[in-house]
Amino acid sequence: MPNSTSSQDLRLLLQEIIWLEPEHFSSAQEVLSLKNTDRNTSWQAYLNTLALIGFEIWLQKRLRDKVITRDISEISTGGNLKVDDFKFCVIATEELISEIVTIPQGIIENKIATAHFYIVTEVLEEEEQVIIRGFLSHNELVEMINNLKLPIKNGCYQIPFSLFDLEPNHLSLYQRYVEASEFVPPEVSSQVTQINEHLSNIVSKTTTNLSQWLQGIVDEGWQTIDSLYKPEFNLAFSTRNIDRDTKRTKIIDLGINLDNHKVALLIGISPDNNDNRNKISVLAQLRPMNGDNVLPHNIKLILISKAGKILQEVTSRIQDHCIQLNPFKGEPGKNFSIKVSLGDSSITEKFEL
Numbered sequence: 001m002p003n004s005t006s007s008q009d010l011r012l013l014l015q016e017i018i019w020l021e022p023e024h025f026s027s028a029q030e031v032l033s034l035k036n037t038d039r040n041t042s043w044q045a046y047l048n049t050l051a052l053i054g055f056e057i058w059l060q061k062r063l064r065d066k067v068i069t070r071d072i073s074e075i076s077t078g079g080n081l082k083v084d085d086f087k088f089c090v091i092a093t094e095e096l097i098s099e100i101v102t103i104p105q106g107i108i109e110n111k112i113a114t115a116h117f118y119i120v121t122e123v124l125e126e127e128e129q130v131i132i133r134g135f136l137s138h139n140e141l142v143e144m145i146n147n148l149k150l151p152i153k154n155g156c157y158q159i160p161f162s163l164f165d166l167e168p169n170h171l172s173l174y175q176r177y178v179e180a181s182e183f184v185p186p187e188v189s190s191q192v193t194q195i196n197e198h199l200s201n202i203v204s205k206t207t208t209n210l211s212q213w214l215q216g217i218v219d220e221g222w223q224t225i226d227s228l229y230k231p232e233f234n235l236a237f238s239t240r241n242i243d244r245d246t247k248r249t250k251i252i253d254l255g256i257n258l259d260n261h262k263v264a265l266l267i268g269i270s271p272d273n274n275d276n277r278n279k280i281s282v283l284a285q286l287r288p289m290n291g292d293n294v295l296p297h298n299i300k301l302i303l304i305s306k307a308g309k310i311l312q313e314v315t316s317r318i319q320d321h322c323i324q325l326n327p328f329k330g331e332p333g334k335n336f337s338i339k340v341s342l343g344d345s346s347i348t349e350k351f352e353l
Helices: 007-013 022-035 039-062 138-148 169-177 190-204 211-215 231-236
Strands: 016-019 068-071 079-083 086-093 100-104 117-124 129-137 156-160 207-209 247-252 263-271 280-288 300-305 310-315 328-330 335-342 345-352
Touching: 016 039, 022 039, 039 068, 039 079, 039 086, 039 117, 039 129, 039 169, 086 100, 086 169, 117 138, 117 169, 129 138, 129 169, 138 156, 207 211, 211 263, 263 335, 280 300
Parallel strands: 086 117, 207 345
Antiparallel strands: 016 129, 068 079, 079 086, 100 156, 117 129, 247 263, 263 280, 280 328, 300 310, 300 335, 335 345
């Protein structure tokens, strides 16, 4: 009876092999001399350069009418090729015995550095070969990282090779017949990205101590509800014996994603008199601002633990006037965060009870 062969085994027998010439090795050496990489990263940069050259040769044969631009600015972590609106990030490995591919966090999470596709290659220097092993699109990669909780080691995601598309020829089909935007475009407006990251960094460095609110000490940036809303709204937020001094609101501006409309994060706290451990009850809401009657569709209000685990998440529907987390409580000293997000923009507020 003949032995059965899996599709993956068959694919490995039909590898895409690019043969390297002496001038390719010379080019890789020149790149190293230009980049002045240290000893720890020079070998990886050398392999990445050879992989980039090999993949460029392979891609040019299939896209003869296209101009391919090479980018070696981040060659220590991966080389990039640009074709029209597409960006390909080429990552080199020496072997895939472990069946695990390591991809640096930065080239996935940094919006300016991200690519539409990540191509894994195997560089066999002595055999003078570059083998194209497989690829993943950016959105597939991010989805896998989030859903599978892929581990991180030495600043790199550990991704099973079995998750990659093993047919490189799909890349040329995507480039010809699918819009780059379908794979999450990496060329995000740098100004918007910097603004959003700057806002997030400012917020993340500040922790609001809610217990101090009970003592009349309120952090800068938090205002009374009366200062922003009409009295009838203040009445609507008066639940669970939360008095005037322990209700505060903060304006949240997510910039371009809200068309310059603002929303307000409202926090109310009260001592939990039914608990001997002096717990504090917390109520969190998100409401529209500037005369708007409804929240932006699909804006999220998320409760996150100190360890980064999502505890609650609520998303606004069409015509929602308000979204609210289920009231929760905790002991003094406990830390948590509340995140407001819409699309690619988000702001996180850190709290301590």
